[in-house]
Amino acid sequence: MKTHLALKKLVDIGKVSCVMTENNDGLHSLAGFKKDTLFEFQGNRMTEYCYKCDSSVMRHFIINDAIRKCVACGSNLSSRITKGEIKKLATKAMF
Numbered sequence: 331m332k333t334h335l336a337l338k339k340l341v342d343i344g345k346v347s348c349v350m351t352e353n354n355d356g357l358h359s360l361a362g363f364k365k366d367t368l369f370e371f372q373g374n375r376m377t378e379y380c381y382k383c384d385s386s387v388m389r390h391f392i393i394n395d396a397i398r399k400c401v402a403c404g405s406n407l408s409s410r411i412t413k414g415e416i417k418k419l420a421t422k423a424m425f
Contacts (some may be wrong), residue, residue: 334361341367359388378407 356376380400
């Protein structure tokens with residue numbers, strides 16, 4: 331976790347604009363990265379995402395196959411492991 335916090339500090343002071351990672355353990359999110367400064371290529375085993383209203387929920391457990399509903403709009407929540415981060419990267423003009 332020390333490394334995740336050190337990377338977050340680099341973003342906070344403007345030395346790094348964003349962090350891209352293949353880790354899916356949720357530690358970057360727990361370190362406090364904002365959505366626009368963290369790109370998780372393989373998703374996050376601790377975050378569920380609503381594709382209808384763009385909200386997300388950080389869980390304190392590894393997400394299983396149970397279907398949970400979005401508190402904001404009532405749609406089904408989905409794991410970011412399969413699609414969320416790749417879709418987000420594809421819609422941003424980063425490169």
